[in-house]
Amino acid sequence: MTEAISTTEKQPRGLENQFVPADTENFFDKYTQGIRIVVEGPQAETGMTPKEVIWTKNKAKLYRYQPALEKTHKTPILIVYALINRPYVLDLMRGNSLIEFLTNQGFDVYMLDWGTPGDEDAHLSFENYVLDYIHRAAKKVMRSARTDQLTLFGYCMGGTMSAMYASLYPENIKNLILMTAPTDFERENLGLYSLFTNEKYLDPGLMADAFGIIPGEIIDTGNRMMKPVTNYIGSYVGMWERIFEDKPMEGWLAMNKWVNDGPPFPGAAFKQWITEFYQQNKLIKGEIKLRGFEVKLENITAPLLNIAGTKDHICSIPQAEATMNVVSSEDKEFFVQDAGHVGLLTGRGAKKGLWPKLESWLSERD
Structure with a gap:
């Protein structure tokens, strides 16, 4: 009869407990923390800079930030964000907020928050957003600040709309800031979006008819697939690393809350965005019409700060740089940072690069 040999006896000395942490209770506390984040989603306080609502239209709200703070710059800034994701990425958290920084420098900052469209908003198009919402918000900002011009600051698709x-309204614009704002949708510059938006594979009209408003999860999936490993795996690898190495979690939680908080996209605007911009590239050609008004970028004459990132996979350098060749502004600058679409805006690099640049550029043109 053969004698049984225990597994423990066959292991080299010292390896029998290699997967058992010394502080078991602390290990399971951290494990529980991570699992809770995965299951419930990241929870964080965002959009904390004091503000007041000064105008509303449908779901949209116009905020004025830190109204009690003294304004030392006379030209108000109206920030226009994209129709996808939430604009609080510009006011992510205390100490990591572009809006907080600008207001602390004495700028009079306003932001148009599109809100969350419902099924009844499926008909909303760029005609509505540009001619009704942005135009009326701009007039409200100028009345509030008692000026006849403003600085228009557009980010991502909000920059395209800006x-x-x-x-269309050059007389209202004192300064124009475009950040990661695509204006040229030539296929060779679109990366994977060239495939995702190709008319052979995507019929935006069919999607708009089927959904009415396009669920945020669909838009989010398309954007994440640009960098699937980073977006689907890398983010949570970073989460576990932070938890088990006792690194600060606030920034990760705030950013990932924002990433997973995409609103739906009205079907009419989605159809226009894919068809007339990505598939037909009408904007840079001067072929976009809004209620019969021709959108000609050469009508832009205001000082222009055009910002892009070398690592941006949402808006490539050529998509943003094309604006420089068509506007009529004599005072124009293409400012490029070694950062991605959101990294331009937040974090240590933004505080050292973009934020001081905005402050100095705006101060010189107040």
Whole structure:
């Protein structure tokens, strides 16, 4: 009869407990913390800079930030964000907020928050957003600040819309800031979006008819697939690393809350965005019409700060740089940072690069 040999006796000395942490209770506390984040989603306080609502239209709200703080710069800033994701990424958290920084420098800052569209908003198009919402918000900002011009600051798709507005109402624009704002949708510059938006594979009209408003999860999936490993795996690898190495979690939680907080996209605007911009590239050609008004970017004459990131996979350098060749502004600058679409805006690099640049550029043109 053969004698049984125990597994423990066959292991080299010292390895029998290699997967058992010395502080078991602390290990399971951290494990529980991570699992809770995975299951419930990241929880964080965001958008904390004091503000007041000064105008509303449908779901949209116009905020004025830190109204009690003294304003030392006379030209108000109206920030226009994209129709996807939430604009609080500009006011992510205390100490990591572009809006907080600008207001602390004495700027009079306003932001248009599109809100969450419902099924009844499926018909909303760029005609509505540019000619009704942005135009009326701009007039409200100028009345509030008692000025006849403003600085229009557009981010991502909000920058594309801001460029369209500035071309239609140049008399209202003192300065124009475009950040990661695509205006040229030539296929060779789109990366994977060239495949995702190709008319052979995507019929935006069919999607708009089927959904009415496109669920935020669909838009989010398309954006994440640009960098699937980073977006689906890397983010949570970073989470576990932070938890088990006792690194600060606040920034990770705030950013990942924002990433997973995408609103739906009205079907009419989605159809326009994919068809007329990505598939037909009408904007840079001067072929976009909003209620019969031709959108010609050469009508833009205001000082222009055009910002892009070398690591941006949402808006490539050529998509943003094309604006420089068509506007009529004599005072124009293309400012490029070694950062991604959101990294331009938040974090240590933004505080050292973009934020001081905005403060100095705006101060010189107040």
